[in-house]
Amino acid sequence: MATAAVFPSPIAAAGTVRFLGDEAAYWRLRIKGAALVVVTLGIYRFWLATDVRRFLWSNTEISGDTLEYNGLATELLVGFLFAIAILVPLYMALALVALELDMVALKPVLTGFALVALLGEYALYRARRYRLTRTVFRGLRFDQHGSPWRYAIYAIVCWAIVIVTLGLAYPWTQAFLERFKMRNTSYGDLQGRFEGSGLSLFLRGLPLWLLIVGPIVVALGVLSAKIDWDTLSRLIDEGDDAETGRMIGQMLAPGIGVAVAALAASFFALLLLYPLFQAVKLRWWISGLRFGDIAVTSRLRVGQVYRVYLRLILYLFLLGLLAGMMGGMTVFAVVGIVRLAHNATLTQVAAGVISVLLYVVMMLGSSTIYQVIVAAGLWRLGAETAALSGEAALDGVRATGSASSALGEGLADALGVGGI
Amino acid sequence: MTLATDSSAAEIAPPRGAAIYFDGTCSARNDVEVEAGTAGLHIFGADRRLLDEWLYAELRRQASPDGVLRLGRSGETLLARLEVRDPAFAAAIEDRAVTLDRGGAAERRLRRKVVILSLAAVVSLMVTAIIGVPVIATRLTPLVPISVEQKLGSAVEKQIRSTLDSKNLGAAFSCGSGASGAAGQAALDKLVGKLKAAAALPYPLRVEVVRRTEFNAFALPGGHIYAFQGLIDRAESPDEVAGVLAHEMGHVAHRDGTRTVLQAAGLSFLFGMMLGDFVGGGAVVIAAKTVLRSSYSRRVEAAADAYSVAVMRRAGGDPRALATILARVTANKDEGIKIFEDHPDTKDRVAAINAMAPAGATVPLLGAADWAALKQICAPSPTAATAPPGTATTAVSGTTSGKASASEPEPAGGTNAGGGQK
Numbered sequence: 001m002a003t004a005a006v007f008p009s010p011i012a013a014a015g016t017v018r019f020l021g022d023e024a025a026y027w028r029l030r031i032k033g034a035a036l037v038v039v040t041l042g043i044y045r046f047w048l049a050t051d052v053r054r055f056l057w058s059n060t061e062i063s064g065d066t067l068e069y070n071g072l073a074t075e076l077l078v079g080f081l082f083a084i085a086i087l088v089p090l091y092m093a094l095a096l097v098a099l100e101l102d103m104v105a106l107k108p109v110l111t112g113f114a115l116v117a118l119l120g121e122y123a124l125y126r127a128r129r130y131r132l133t134r135t136v137f138r139g140l141r142f143d144q145h146g147s148p149w150r151y152a153i154y155a156i157v158c159w160a161i162v163i164v165t166l167g168l169a170y171p172w173t174q175a176f177l178e179r180f181k182m183r184n185t186s187y188g189d190l191q192g193r194f195e196g197s198g199l200s201l202f203l204r205g206l207p208l209w210l211l212i213v214g215p216i217v218v219a220l221g222v223l224s225a226k227i228d229w230d231t232l233s234r235l236i237d238e239g240d241d242a243e244t245g246r247m248i249g250q251m252l253a254p255g256i257g258v259a260v261a262a263l264a265a266s267f268f269a270l271l272l273l274y275p276l277f278q279a280v281k282l283r284w285w286i287s288g289l290r291f292g293d294i295a296v297t298s299r300l301r302v303g304q305v306y307r308v309y310l311r312l313i314l315y316l317f318l319l320g321l322l323a324g325m326m327g328g329m330t331v332f333a334v335v336g337i338v339r340l341a342h343n344a345t346l347t348q349v350a351a352g353v354i355s356v357l358l359y360v361v362m363m364l365g366s367s368t369i370y371q372v373i374v375a376a377g378l379w380r381l382g383a384e385t386a387a388l389s390g391e392a393a394l395d396g397v398r399a400t401g402s403a404s405s406a407l408g409e410g411l412a413d414a415l416g417v418g419g420i
Numbered sequence: 421m422t423l424a425t426d427s428s429a430a431e432i433a434p435p436r437g438a439a440i441y442f443d444g445t446c447s448a449r450n451d452v453e454v455e456a457g458t459a460g461l462h463i464f465g466a467d468r469r470l471l472d473e474w475l476y477a478e479l480r481r482q483a484s485p486d487g488v489l490r491l492g493r494s495g496e497t498l499l500a501r502l503e504v505r506d507p508a509f510a511a512a513i514e515d516r517a518v519t520l521d522r523g524g525a526a527e528r529r530l531r532r533k534v535v536i537l538s539l540a541a542v543v544s545l546m547v548t549a550i551i552g553v554p555v556i557a558t559r560l561t562p563l564v565p566i567s568v569e570q571k572l573g574s575a576v577e578k579q580i581r582s583t584l585d586s587k588n589l590g591a592a593f594s595c596g597s598g599a600s601g602a603a604g605q606a607a608l609d610k611l612v613g614k615l616k617a618a619a620a621l622p623y624p625l626r627v628e629v630v631r632r633t634e635f636n637a638f639a640l641p642g643g644h645i646y647a648f649q650g651l652i653d654r655a656e657s658p659d660e661v662a663g664v665l666a667h668e669m670g671h672v673a674h675r676d677g678t679r680t681v682l683q684a685a686g687l688s689f690l691f692g693m694m695l696g697d698f699v700g701g702g703a704v705v706i707a708a709k710t711v712l713r714s715s716y717s718r719r720v721e722a723a724a725d726a727y728s729v730a731v732m733r734r735a736g737g738d739p740r741a742l743a744t745i746l747a748r749v750t751a752n753k754d755e756g757i758k759i760f761e762d763h764p765d766t767k768d769r770v771a772a773i774n775a776m777a778p779a780g781a782t783v784p785l786l787g788a789a790d791w792a793a794l795k796q797i798c799a800p801s802p803t804a805a806t807a808p809p810g811t812a813t814t815a816v817s818g819t820t821s822g823k824a825s826a827s828e829p830e831p832a833g834g835t836n837a838g839g840g841q842k
Contacts, residue, residue: 020485039540041545047531054483065440065449066485068501070492088689095685136482138449139442188447244590395514397447399498 014063015391019380021059029055030372034364045074056376057135060383071134079130083123083411090119094379114156121152123411125181132185138254140399167213172198173206174281177346178288187291188397195295196288204280211269219262226255239386279305282378285311286386292397293390308377315373319365327358434458437509441471442589444498456512461491463502465663474502476517478821489513491520549690557682561675566623566642569678580640584632594628595649595798604629607790611658614785615666616737621673627665629797635749638675639668641677649798654749658786662735663728663742670727675719725769729776737785739777743770 050073092114129144133192158173175198185192235244245339252259279302286298334350340399388394434455441463442453444710452471455462460475474493483738484490489510504510521527585593596605612627623643632648639645645668647661655661668724671677725742732739750766786794 025486040535042541043538044535047534059482060484061485066488068490069483070499136499136501138447139444139499141499162725314529365822395448399445 015388016063017383017386017388019059019383020059020061020382022067022377026055026376027372029108030368034368037365046073046080048255049073051130053134053373055381060379063388063394067137068137069131069134070138071130075130075384078413079370086411117159118152118156121155124149124155125151126411128181137187140188140396140397143186143400144181144184145186146180151177151180151205167209168202169236171201174198174201175288178285182289185402189400190292190294190393190397192289194288194292195290196284201281201284204284205277208273208277208280212266212273215262215266215269218298220234222258222262223252225253225256272340275309276302277307278309278378282382283385286382291393293393295389296386298382298385298387299387300381302380304385305378308328310371310372311377315369316366319362319369323358323362323365324389327354329355435509435512437504437506437512439463439505439509440503442493442499442501443471444496445502447576452502454504454509456509456516461502461513472500476683479513479519480519481520494519502703522607534569545690549687553683553686553690557679557686560637561679562683564675564678564682569675570642573640573644577640580646580793583628584646589600589631593630595631598800600793600796600799602616603793604799607786607794608797610790610796611666611786613737614737615662616668619666619669619673621669625669625672625674637664638684639671639677641675641681643672645669645672652795654795655745656748657670657738658784659732659741659743659782660737660745661794662785663732663735663739663745666726666728666731666735667742669731671720673727674720676724680720722769722772725773726776731772733777736782737787738782739770740774740779743773743777746770746773 003246029051031045034352036044038049050069050071053069053071062066094115125146126365129148131143132142155177158169158177161169162173175194175196178194178196182192182194231247232244232251238277268299268401280307281299282366283300286296286300289296331354334354337350421441427678436453436455436459439451439452439454442448443450450465450471453464454465457473461479462473462478463471465471474491478495480492480494482492484491484503487507489504491504491513493500506511514520517601577583581593595601596608608629612625616625616723625645627645627647629647629649629652632647633650633653635650635654637645637647637651645665647668651664652661655664675824708800725753728742729739734743746766747770784791
């Protein structure tokens, strides 16, 4: 009795990372999923999210073995319901507070916003834990510890610092947050670390910052130089708002041209350089990941990321063209019918239905295109250009950890935050 | 590897195949040979040692790339995995293990159930929104205390006032001050007094005319009614103004503002909360809210029209005056977007009002002098007209210190008094 004497081993060499998935299959998955999500008014999104993660995880091969996502759609649904149970009273309380206090005042609005942002960061951290504990590799699961509230506070403070420094502090805050997250991440008993430095990201991103934020800073400088602060403070003391406004307008008027030009320059720089920013950030992030003795490196090229975004623009343009044509034809057809029927109510309902349909198609279409071309595209690029060193350690990891609840996922979903 | 399918053979050799095995305690990859026995899979290691036995009943398929059969065990905390890459052997295992859901049929059935149930949920959501929400809102509205309504009204009022007051007139946005304004306000108070007596509402009603040229009036929760200057200008008799004011009093009496807030909150809850975050959801929410709100409004406006007719009759005025002014004002306007308009087709309203109200001669609710004064309620103060433009704003804001400006000495007092005594 001949037995299989050959033990087929994986084709890839140790230490390589590959993405095996086929883009056409992913298109089908996403398009069918989007249609079902609309038809079920959103309830199907938990199944779509689970399918997407199964596809992406299962097709990511590290050192010859693929990741596995073993989360269930029902877990996400339960997490969502749980989150609703928390959010409904919270929103009620916020509404009551708004009613008691002066609704138009700035302070309650800001506090409410800060609260929601805090809750969002909390949800993101817990959602990350859910996804990690549902990720299985070679029979062992990943895990995440650490207090989500602590992370949320750190994240909010970091965002405040980034805003105040007009983005200059971003590299260091990102490094800090990633170090926190990775310090609390483990694969089996292999401890995670993050070794990307804020300084290296800063140096690589400084030209970008100068080109995008620089013009805005210059514009602000020019405008503030034009303001006669003494006259202005005198007018504010007098309390005549209309007069103050007029005076500000007069003082700023000569600088308006410069300000508009600067804003335009900044905007175009942003559009052109955004892919570069994404590339720099992704490469920096992947190159900083560590698990025990295993280090990840990235040879991601900026050109590859630009190609991804150019594809995005092309597909969005085609979608717009298609929607425009379909919309135009439908409008013609409907107007013809309505003119025969002479019914005013029918026009409205028809007009309403067409606009809603067109809007939904555009939104779903652009979202699906973005997910397939950019989100999954960058995932594939990141995987294909990553490599492991010290991967011998992959063979000796031992199991620890347990699964977590899907509450974070539910909160993140209900609050509208979270990525893949 | 032999796959004996001939049952007449003396010994049916169980299929064997190569696989990759992870035991779930350590990440080491083990190349194993698997034998698909009668009760389960026997896993043999490199030295032909039996590593483990997995019963068919425990086998579960896990997510895997195409072409790989990844097996796990149910009821185990360890995440041991067995990966089979040979399609023929994988098929043999699937034949023997019923729990594996070959081809994903069970999963598809589950999803179909999800989609069908979701569609049912959508239908039920729509029914609740169209029928349930207005009923619940109507039941809840009487339970809201008047003090809460007034708080709601004043909270909303600040926002509405600043939106309407586009020229930022502030206190001068309200008419009824200055010499001619005060007389007009007195006439308005007389008119409103007659309506209040006929209506006998438990609300402290307050009517204010503001400087907007559109023909409109609205009532806030809590009893504060705003009328636009455009209404006063376009009215040809005091009863027409009274009819519109009585219509707004109807909204106050029926607590329409509060009910609308409850309905909007209910719709927001249903469509906002329940649906969560998905692309295209925003459009559904807005569309649903707009359509549903418009259809509620039509009934509410018709009820307010009926209230106006009843109050005008009791007050002794012309109940058809509301219909008259509506017909006149909208005579030249197009039909427009009916379903999205909060006020139903004016022709229908006019017909309905005239059907409810008996035709007949009535005495106007205000005398000629009072009516003339009311028409002038928004006349600008004469000092503003003669002063240079730069100080106009300060002049107007200087005189709107309550209504006690009648005794203020004015340089052009002569013309003003003359204008007031028509």
